[in-house]
Amino acid sequence: MRTTPMSFIRPLNMLCLLSLAFSTAGYAAPIADRQPEVSQDIVVTDARGKVIRLSKPAQTIIALAPHIVENVYSAGAGDKLIAAVNYSNYPAAALKLPQVGGYNAINYEEVLARKPDLVLGWISGNGPQVAAQLERLGMTVYVDELRTLDDIADEVMTIGKLAGTEAIANQRAHQWQQQLNQLRERYSNAKTVSVFYQVWNSPLQTLNGQHLVSDVMKLCGGENIFADALSIAPKINEESVISRNPDAIIASGMGEERPEWLDTWKQYPKLTAVQQQNLFFIPPDIIQRHTLRILDGARLMCEYLQTAREK
Structure with missing residues (x-):
């Protein structure tokens, strides 16, 4: 009987052991079976249609408008703000932030x-050139x-995504x-009330149909009499208001107090808004700022327009 030399058996055994090791501990799936790597980047698209990509949540943020500052806090990311612009007065913590100019005058x-x-x-607000310049830097x-x-709810969720605070922001x-939907349901079938929204008195200024305030009017069953204006914040004259004869006039102003100039419309007694005593005031911070607080202003507007409607 022939025997196999020991010198041949040992290399053969070693080869078998190596093959077994690679086939169990080090098995690699065929290329076709491998799962593609999933990118962990944070990707969003902004109002320019530009894709913004972050490799990780932002830890230091600068906001260039008061409403954005407020939305960052609403998204649960206020502790990541390192600077803002003037008039960033809500919440109270925003007043302590260093400033990098005004929303229309950025200090690069x-x-x-x-x-x-x-x-x-x-x-x-900033102008498109500001973002372009900052990106060049x-x-x-x-x-x-x-x-x-x-759009406001979407922005809060987007900021939460960018800052890594999605759970708070989404909730x-x-x-x-x-x-918001409850208000829509309540006033969805309400009779239309024509509205003149007065931003300021000198020069006389309003907002057109593209502004957020017009969307609040629609929510409440109101119709902006200057919705067709070309400029988003057009300067107008008293004659144009008189000719369109609104059912209600709603003023904003600069602060929390009803502006005295709202009552100057009383010198035009033929105006329906004057005849029906439908001269109303809503503080600008809760109606002109693009934040969650606008719902407070919306409730006021809906109440005012319902009052005008019932008259």
């Missing part, structure tokens, strides 16, 4: 010196342009959306 050097992970801007910039009430946005 201040922004650059603070080295934020993310800058949040506003197209119509190497900043990552997301810009908004909120025109409807639903607050959804709760707010539910309250």
Whole structure:
């Protein structure tokens, strides 16, 4: 009987052991069976249609408009704000933030010196050139342009995504959306009331149909008499208001107090709004700012228009 030399058996056994090791512990699936790697980047699209990509949630944020500052806090990311602009007065913590100019006069050097992970801007307020300049300086910039009430909830959730606070942001946005929908249901079939919304008296200024305030009017069954104006915040004259004869006049002003100039319309007694005593006031911070607080202003407007409707 022939025997196999031991010198041949040992290499053969070693080869078998190596084959077994690779076939169990080190098995690699065929290329066709491998799952593609999933990107962990945060990706959103801003109001310019530009894709904004972050490799991780932003830890340092600069907001270039008061309403954006407020929305960052609503999204649960207020502790990540390192600077804002003037008139950023809500919530109270925002008053302590360093300022990098005004929303329409940004201090680029201040922004650059603070080295934020993310800058949040506003197209119509800052101007499109601001975002472009900050991007040339190497900043990552997301810009908004909120025109409807639903846009506000979307912005809060987007900021939550960018800042890594989605759980808080989504919860607050959804709760707010539910309250908004309740108002819609209540006034969806209400009789239309024509409205003149007065931003200021000298020069006489209003807002057109593209502004968020017009969407609040629609929510309440109101119709903006200057919805067709070309400019988003047109300057007008008294004759144009008289000729359109609104059922109600709602003024904003600059602060929490009813402006005295609202009563100057009483010198035009033929106006329906004057005859029916439908001269109303809503503080600008809760009606002209694109934030969750606008629901407070919306409730007031709905109540005022219902009063005018019943008359």
